[in-house]
Amino acid sequence: MNQSNLSLPFGCILRKATYGDQWSIRLLVFSAKLDPTQLDWQQFWVIECDQNLVACGQLRNFSGAQELGSLVVASAWRGRGLGTLLTQHLINTATQPLYLECLGERLAQFYSRFDFVPISFEDLPQFPRTKGLSPLKGKFRFSQLAKRLLRVPVVFMEYRGQTNS
Numbered sequence: 001m002n003q004s005n006l007s008l009p010f011g012c013i014l015r016k017a018t019y020g021d022q023w024s025i026r027l028l029v030f031s032a033k034l035d036p037t038q039l040d041w042q043q044f045w046v047i048e049c050d051q052n053l054v055a056c057g058q059l060r061n062f063s064g065a066q067e068l069g070s071l072v073v074a075s076a077w078r079g080r081g082l083g084t085l086l087t088q089h090l091i092n093t094a095t096q097p098l099y100l101e102c103l104g105e106r107l108a109q110f111y112s113r114f115d116f117v118p119i120s121f122e123d124l125p126q127f128p129r130t131k132g133l134s135p136l137k138g139k140f141r142f143s144q145l146a147k148r149l150l151r152v153p154v155v156f157m158e159y160r161g162q163t164n165s
């Protein structure tokens with residue numbers, strides 16, 4: 001489903017992150033206890049409301065694939081469509097096959113609204129190595145270990161909707 005008919009609340013803008021956003025982004029990601037690695041501000045998009053950064057999300061680059069990650073909406077701003085808007089924007093911006101990992105059924109349901117479908121670790125494609133970029137499967141291998149050994153409810157998902165690539 002395309003969620004691009006939503007609009008931002010008054011006073012809010014969606015924009016590419018700038019150098020000055022990097023600590024606000026880290027704070028949002030840490031507060032949501034998400035993966036604290038690869039928080040390169042150049043890869044982020046943010047939503048700013050009344051000059052406060054209230055949401056962020058990024059596209060991490062891997063060989064032959066991208067990962068939609070670090071999606072956080074500040075708790076006071078949740079439930080107003082910001083997460084949906086940002087997710088749809090990241091999907092529209094992606095240029096490579098798109099994947100994500102999330103924790104639990106509720107988040108998997110959230111992403112399935114955008115045509116992400118659950119995929120097993122074994123079925124994740126092994127893209128040819130591109131110079132300077134690591135394989136996505138290598139990163140997801142850690143989560144797969146946590147899933148198997150510690151029963152962490154990780155869900156891997158692949159985007160199967162329309163693409164711009």
Ligand SMILES: CC(C)(COP(=O)(O)OP(=O)(O)OC[C@H]1O[C@@H](n2cnc3c(N)ncnc32)[C@H](O)[C@@H]1OP(=O)(O)O)[C@@H](O)C(=O)NCCC(=O)NCCS
Pocket residue numbers: 032034070071072073074077078079080081082083084085101102103106107109110
């Ligand atoms: C998931 C999240 C980004 C959604 O942002 P949002 O602006 O509240 O989302 P929207 O208002 O566009 O959509 C609401 C939907 O988000 C989902 N959602 C909201 N809070 C959620 C939570 N704590 N856990 C999982 N899903 C949640 C629900 O599907 C909800 O739909 P519903 O109201 O029909 O139940 C936000 O809850 C968040 O920042 N959570 C913490 C960080 C996180 O888990 N990020 C995802 C990493 S994979």
